[in-house]
Amino acid sequence: MAESSPEYCPASTSTSGGESSPESSESHRKIENCQVCGQKAHGLHFGAITCRACAAFFRRVAAGANFVIKCRKGGGKCEIVSNGRSCCKKCRLKKCKEMGMNIENFQYDRDPLSTSKQITPSMAMYLGRPEFIILCDPETARNSxxxxxxxxxxxxxxxxxxxxxxxxxxxxxxxxxxxxxxxxxxxxxxxxxxxxxxxxxxxxxxxxxxxxxxxxxxxxxxxxxxxxxxxxxxxxxxxxxxxxxxxxxxxxxxxxxxxxxxxxxxxxxxxxxxxxxxxxxxxxxxxxxxxxxxxxxxxxxxxxxxxxxxxxxxxxxxxxxxxxxxxxxxxxxxxxxxxxxxxxxxxxxxxxxxxxxxxxxxxxxxxxxxxxxxxxxxxxxxxxxxxxxxxxxxxxxxxxxxxxxxxxxxxxxxxxxxxxxxxxxxx
Structure with missing residues (x-):
């Protein structure tokens, strides 16, 4: 990928950017099911024990949604089942946040390819003149x-x-x-x-x-x-x-x-x-x-x-x-x-x-x-x-x-x- 994208954290990643204590890591291991949808958990993602599907959902929706998500049933109490499929996005996102998932735990710039935003300078950029007249004397145009x-x-x-x-x-x-x-x-x-x-x-x-x-x-x-x-x-x-x-x-x-x-x-x-x-x-x-x-x-x-x-x-x-x-x-x-x-x-x-x-x-x-x-x-x-x-x-x-x-x-x-x-x- 040419652009940076937030990656979900592996099971050993801390919930707040620092290192997990041995006690918290041990308690996380005892949780076998996803705290959001109840399916088999994969690990600690963005502050909660979740499956890959819920981690990917939170990464995709929590930080980048510029649209209004509405509850399917209108009550805000939809059940999150079936590995997250066919469920209400609003209620699923709400459940993710209730379980402690936080966008502050997103990690950027982890792509294997360089994502440097610095543009390699060229002579045309340095001189501020098009390449086809770069070798011409600027006075040629100015004194015409x-x-x-x-x-x-x-x-x-x-x-x-x-x-x-x-x-x-x-x-x-x-x-x-x-x-x-x-x-x-x-x-x-x-x-x-x-x-x-x-x-x-x-x-x-x-x-x-x-x-x-x-x-x-x-x-x-x-x-x-x-x-x-x-x-x-x-x-x-x-x-x-x-x-x-x-x-x-x-x-x-x-x-x-x-x-x-x-x-x-x-x-x-x-x-x-x-x-x-x-x-x-x-x-x-x-x-x-x-x-x-x-x-x-x-x-x-x-x-x-x-x-x-x-x-x-x-x-x-x-x-x-x-x-x-x-x-x-x-x-x-x-x-x-x-x-x-x-x-x-x-x-x-x-x-x-x-x-x-x-x-x-x-x-x-x-x-x-x-x-x-x-x-x-x-x-x-x-x-x-x-x-x-x-x-x-x-x-x-x-x-x-x-x-x-x-x-x-x-x-x-x-x-x-x-x-x-x-x-x-x-x-």
């Missing part, structure tokens, strides 16, 4: 120049999209999910060829900013296809966008990749392609990163914090999504569900209530999609699989938050955004 990124231009473009008063009409019989599908047009990736995409092999600040702009504006356009969202006040629209854009794009990139791969002969993700934008594909294994704008450490030193380099957890959802083989409507339901669920957690008051309402609306539309368009009455299995994928994406996001907390503690990143809330889950 902060990169300040102004998001004003991107936010202005997104605001212009959100504030458009033009409502996109639904076609006949089109529900919300169908309308959102026309905005994302994710189905096109299932009929695309390899040469339809431009492969990016190097990414620096310029390319990163371009991807962020594409991602934020894509979510803004997608939201405008949701009728009830268009009815919100301008400030509420922008708050929703700033809250959900990151999680929406995280799932949408996985959906793009899934749509592209599922048209192949043997669809499976070989840890290579991720589709970043409409016509951009990234080969993660051959990608070169320029992170001078982000950190003074090298890519190798902080790979643990970079998705697609040392952190691959975000892409674990691709294979289960391939196995699900979702339709375009199902992917848009997943996008809406994960976005509005995330909003209910991050936002408060009126905004949280609005997000809850949106979740109910898309759930109703998904039901109508299955029952009316596909004529499927039993679809709970597919919904369950979709929720498992969404939950996995959310789990990866929360795990990444923990990593980022460590990164901030050790000043690994030196970037500052004009709207820090939008990137709190990234840097």
């Amino acid at each position: 120049i902060t990169t300040k990124i102004d998001l004003t231009g991107i936010i202005d473009k997104a605001t212009k999209i959100l504030m458009s008063d033009i409502k996109i009409p639904r076609s006949s019989g089109q529900n919300r999910l169908r309308k959102l599908s026309t905005a994302s047009n994710i189905e096109r990736f299932s009929v695309s060829a390899d040469d339809d995409f431009h492969e990016v092999t190097a990414i620096g600040l310029k390319e990163t900013m371009s991807f962020w702009e594409h991602d934020i504006l894509t979510v803004a356009k997608w939201l405008t296809h949701f009728d009830e969202f268009q009815d919100l006040k301008p400030d509420l629209k922008l708050t929703f966008l700033k809250t959900i854009w990151s999680v929406w794009n995280r799932l949408e990139k996985l959906g793009r990749t899934t749509m592209f791969l599922k048209s192949k002969t043997a669809p499976s993700w070989d840890e290579t392609p991720i589709f970043q934008a409409n016509d951009v594909r990234i080969n993660l294994k051959d990608l070169k990163l320029d992170i001078e704008w982000l950190s003074n450490y090298s890519v190798e030193q902080i790979a643990y914090y970079i998705e697609g380099v040392g952190d691959w957890s975000s892409f674990h959802s691709i294979q289960p999504m391939l196995e699900l083989d979702p339709t375009e409507v199902e992917i848009n339901y997943m996008l809406a569900q994960i976005s509005f669920s995330f909003a209910t957690r991050e936002l408060q008051g009126e905004l949280s209530e609005i997000a809850e309402k949106f979740l109910q609306l898309i759930a109703d539309d998904l039901h109508n999609y299955y029952t009316r368009e596909l004529s499927v009455s039993r679809y709970s299995d597919r919904v369950l699989k979709m929720m498992k994928i969404n939950n996995l994406v959310m789990k990866n996001m929360f795990e990444r938050k923990e990593k980022l907390a460590i990164a901030r503690t050790f000043d690994i990143f030196h970037v500052e955004f004009s709207d820090s809330e939008m990137f709190k889950d990234m840097f």
